[in-house]
Amino acid sequence: SLLFSTYYAETRNVLLIVADDGGFEMGTYRNKIVQTPNLDALAKNSLIFNNAYTSVSSCSPSRAALLTGTPSHQNGMYGLHQGEHHFNSFDDMRSLPKILKDNQIKTGIIGKKHVGPGDVFPFDYSQTEENNSILQVGRNITHIKNLAREFLSNVTQPFFLYVAFHDPHRCGHTNPEYGEFCQRFGNGEEDMGSIPDWSPIHYVPEQIELPYFMPDTMEARKDVAAQYITISRLDQGVGLLLQELKNAGHSNDTLVIYTSDNGIPFPNGRTNLYDSGIAEPMFISSPSHKERKGKVTYSLASLLDITPTVLDWFDINEGNSINNNLTGRSLLPLLIKEPQDRSKEIVFASHNLHEVTMYYPMRAARTQRYKLIHNINYNAPFPIDQDFFLSPTFQDLLNNTRTNQPTYWYKTLKKYYRRPEWELFDLKKDPEELNNVAGKESFKEIYEDLKGRLHEWQKVTKDPWLCAPHAVYEDKGDYKNEPQCLSLDI
Amino acid sequence: SLLFSTYYAETRNVLLIVADDGGFEMGTYRNKIVQTPNLDALAKNSLIFNNAYTSVSSCSPSRAALLTGTPSHQNGMYGLHQGEHHFNSFDDMRSLPKILKDNQIKTGIIGKKHVGPGDVFPFDYSQTEENNSILQVGRNITHIKNLAREFLSNVTQPFFLYVAFHDPHRCGHTNPEYGEFCQRFGNGEEDMGSIPDWSPIHYVPEQIELPYFMPDTMEARKDVAAQYITISRLDQGVGLLLQELKNAGHSNDTLVIYTSDNGIPFPNGRTNLYDSGIAEPMFISSPSHKERKGKVTYSLASLLDITPTVLDWFDINEGNSINNNLTGRSLLPLLIKEPQDRSKEIVFASHNLHEVTMYYPMRAARTQRYKLIHNINYNAPFPIDQDFFLSPTFQDLLNNTRTNQPTYWYKTLKKYYRRPEWELFDLKKDPEELNNVAGKESFKEIYEDLKGRLHEWQKVTKDPWLCAPHAVYEDKGDYKNEPQCLSLDI
Ligand SMILES: [Ca+2]
Ligand SMILES: [Ca+2]
Ligand SMILES: [Mg+2]
Ligand SMILES: [Mg+2]
Numbered sequence: 001s002l003l004f005s006t007y008y009a010e011t012r013n014v015l016l017i018v019a020d021d022g023g024f025e026m027g028t029y030r031n032k033i034v035q036t037p038n039l040d041a042l043a044k045n046s047l048i049f050n051n052a053y054t055s056v057s058s059c060s061p062s063r064a065a066l067l068t069g070t071p072s073h074q075n076g077m078y079g080l081h082q083g084e085h086h087f088n089s090f091d092d093m094r095s096l097p098k099i100l101k102d103n104q105i106k107t108g109i110i111g112k113k114h115v116g117p118g119d120v121f122p123f124d125y126s127q128t129e130e131n132n133s134i135l136q137v138g139r140n141i142t143h144i145k146n147l148a149r150e151f152l153s154n155v156t157q158p159f160f161l162y163v164a165f166h167d168p169h170r171c172g173h174t175n176p177e178y179g180e181f182c183q184r185f186g187n188g189e190e191d192m193g194s195i196p197d198w199s200p201i202h203y204v205p206e207q208i209e210l211p212y213f214m215p216d217t218m219e220a221r222k223d224v225a226a227q228y229i230t231i232s233r234l235d236q237g238v239g240l241l242l243q244e245l246k247n248a249g250h251s252n253d254t255l256v257i258y259t260s261d262n263g264i265p266f267p268n269g270r271t272n273l274y275d276s277g278i279a280e281p282m283f284i285s286s287p288s289h290k291e292r293k294g295k296v297t298y299s300l301a302s303l304l305d306i307t308p309t310v311l312d313w314f315d316i317n318e319g320n321s322i323n324n325n326l327t328g329r330s331l332l333p334l335l336i337k338e339p340q341d342r343s344k345e346i347v348f349a350s351h352n353l354h355e356v357t358m359y360y361p362m363r364a365a366r367t368q369r370y371k372l373i374h375n376i377n378y379n380a381p382f383p384i385d386q387d388f389f390l391s392p393t394f395q396d397l398l399n400n401t402r403t404n405q406p407t408y409w410y411k412t413l414k415k416y417y418r419r420p421e422w423e424l425f426d427l428k429k430d431p432e433e434l435n436n437v438a439g440k441e442s443f444k445e446i447y448e449d450l451k452g453r454l455h456e457w458q459k460v461t462k463d464p465w466l467c468a469p470h471a472v473y474e475d476k477g478d479y480k481n482e483p484q485c486l487s488l489d490i
Numbered sequence: 491s492l493l494f495s496t497y498y499a500e501t502r503n504v505l506l507i508v509a510d511d512g513g514f515e516m517g518t519y520r521n522k523i524v525q526t527p528n529l530d531a532l533a534k535n536s537l538i539f540n541n542a543y544t545s546v547s548s549c550s551p552s553r554a555a556l557l558t559g560t561p562s563h564q565n566g567m568y569g570l571h572q573g574e575h576h577f578n579s580f581d582d583m584r585s586l587p588k589i590l591k592d593n594q595i596k597t598g599i600i601g602k603k604h605v606g607p608g609d610v611f612p613f614d615y616s617q618t619e620e621n622n623s624i625l626q627v628g629r630n631i632t633h634i635k636n637l638a639r640e641f642l643s644n645v646t647q648p649f650f651l652y653v654a655f656h657d658p659h660r661c662g663h664t665n666p667e668y669g670e671f672c673q674r675f676g677n678g679e680e681d682m683g684s685i686p687d688w689s690p691i692h693y694v695p696e697q698i699e700l701p702y703f704m705p706d707t708m709e710a711r712k713d714v715a716a717q718y719i720t721i722s723r724l725d726q727g728v729g730l731l732l733q734e735l736k737n738a739g740h741s742n743d744t745l746v747i748y749t750s751d752n753g754i755p756f757p758n759g760r761t762n763l764y765d766s767g768i769a770e771p772m773f774i775s776s777p778s779h780k781e782r783k784g785k786v787t788y789s790l791a792s793l794l795d796i797t798p799t800v801l802d803w804f805d806i807n808e809g810n811s812i813n814n815n816l817t818g819r820s821l822l823p824l825l826i827k828e829p830q831d832r833s834k835e836i837v838f839a840s841h842n843l844h845e846v847t848m849y850y851p852m853r854a855a856r857t858q859r860y861k862l863i864h865n866i867n868y869n870a871p872f873p874i875d876q877d878f879f880l881s882p883t884f885q886d887l888l889n890n891t892r893t894n895q896p897t898y899w900y901k902t903l904k905k906y907y908r909r910p911e912w913e914l915f916d917l918k919k920d921p922e923e924l925n926n927v928a929g930k931e932s933f934k935e936i937y938e939d940l941k942g943r944l945h946e947w948q949k950v951t952k953d954p955w956l957c958a959p960h961a962v963y964e965d966k967g968d969y970k971n972e973p974q975c976l977s978l979d980i
Contacts, residue, residue: 359849379869389962
């Protein structure tokens, strides 16, 4: 956008850092226990987002959304990419790496890719689980540092480097030998290997600050303590990356974005559209925008905004062909000043599956004050994934529920499994989303308004679930010019 | 198999003819109204299957199963391939065209492909919806004849020609201008174009013989009458193909198989695992097997048997690498004699989605006498697809139900929408599958036996839904050597 072009240095690059299932475990977001000096230093040099949300709380769908600027239902990545889940973005998606490549910007990815097909995400430099051990490219920060160095030392043109850490993802499901969060991987103990650049920081379970949506049990505290150890690896990895950027002489011409793909792998977190599942850490550090460094924005941001932001930064505007398909917006204007009126802001979310067996499409609209969720397969119980199921926190919750013991949780598993079709929350009065006011007469106007705006967004983003579950979407033949939802009710 | 090798001519070819949503509308299967001289003539020269079943009553999944010998959940084609549905077989599937290609057999496809990815189904000669109008390659029988001629006149080695008619698929949903079943396409009337080789046969709605699972209304009769017109196109198309085969000198060295991909697009048909959805016409005509021409076999056959049958015909046995993955069997032995004991026979079915919004995984086991169905998303109503929804038969049924009029149907729409998790039918006493005996004490042994055999088949075929919906399937990490279903119940 020409409006901001005077701010830019001549060369412009992007370093996008994404945590895997990472949340607000850092000083920046007022966690007083976990130590994250590197993330905090980056945040101090950034605009800090207090209201950033992923559009889908599931790894592959979120990354496809991040890299295309389109929600899950629009880009075709309806669930996880790997193995039997086997989801892929549509072949004709114009992804960020594709657009950037076409604009002579060198693209690189280090770490967890988890999207496909290959043709849609053509990174020039690629060190991912597709050609490496995911533990090495995603958690071995010394290796990640060296790969970043390799990329940076060979780049002679503007670049986009996407570093996708695998920390602090769970590990108990696939690699229990390294601990619940792979917190022992590379810690120098016997059989654990060694990551030279990592100094693990350990925590006392009793001192953990649990977020409101966690059961307060010793099992959960130990689980979080394990997660915190891997946060130290992530944090030090971010420090190494920024040092490499500096060493390569790119501190002053590179936009650095830090965020995470989805909610933390705890109850009410990942795979949910409650705030505990979709709220993400995010900060953006721009060498060309000094106005708000270390400040906080309360403007609503979505991970769908990342693609428009990066395109804006590179001043790429392929006519209407891309932007017409994007419902996000560039976040760069926020780096200059906070909007005067945030009351009309809205972000949307769209979840379909996670594992292929976990069909639970949800749509959500969130304003500063309200959240509306549409649970499309509300007749069925909310599905639980393989990874989360085995977690000590969930196992403990399940066992306590089964044996009628106290769970020390803020809701019941029964309520968690069984959800009504529509949920409306007044987030100002009920930030924990415990009191569904969807059926209340006094909220009727708000309910109808959000429902209408959600439906409109679904239309614009060509949502195949537009009419689900009570009607069939007809958009071909006689209905080509005027698509309709035709009721199934009897 | 060496057992039968003395029967074979030196050159061996296969012509596989598949109808799209075709059923038993032909004289061969005792329909006294519809006229199908060409299909009947082929049947007279074939072994006629009275108990052939598709493993999934949905187009792309069925074709992927047909061409790989594996069920939907094993090959990854969980639903429709085209557009937003966007399902694909796994990249590492060894499909029939791939195996045949590797064995120097020339492969061709004419008509509806509806499977992917391209690399998994590499036909040497390909005239499909991917490079043509589907109406031209799937319904214009003169064009199909010419394409078959082109293929046959250029082939100098053993061949496998797969002709996938688009008839008698519905058409009202996408091309209503040609009528509900595209019965006017190419009939020579104004704007309809002309198919020189087709002489349309028309039927009087009052005289139609409706199958038991159809509502007996004038709307349904008109709908079937329209379908019958396209049956005349399909039938004459089959006649043209066989004439081309003869003209090319391949009548005496070519195995001809006729079948259909899934149930007819009427209530209880397509997308269902009731017999009305999965029973398929099938006959196999072999120039090397004269024993049972025009005879009927009552042996249970599955469309999963097609791949093993074709491999057997070509005497291809890639060690255990292919056959270990296949649960079907060659049907060639049936061409010689009927098995003495059919009581142990069993076929399986596996449906997951159809359109991407229609998640309704079902598994079924069928013996000569019993059928067990597991409705995995039984909490939700049975989904209705866009094409079927708009059909006059369904619209009529829906309207009559809503207005409390008689539906003239053998079940209620309410019962059709809402299904129990388990359905067990005694097909001998209850061929219409109306009386679910799954909970009955007197059927307990049968129920448990079929459940066990179904579960075993799901295991062998690596079913991701093995533990759904009440448990999570754990097969990695600690569970790698001993996968388990871990309960979600509280
Ligand atoms: Ca993730
Ligand atoms: Ca079909
Ligand atoms: Mg996982
Ligand atoms: Mg269709």
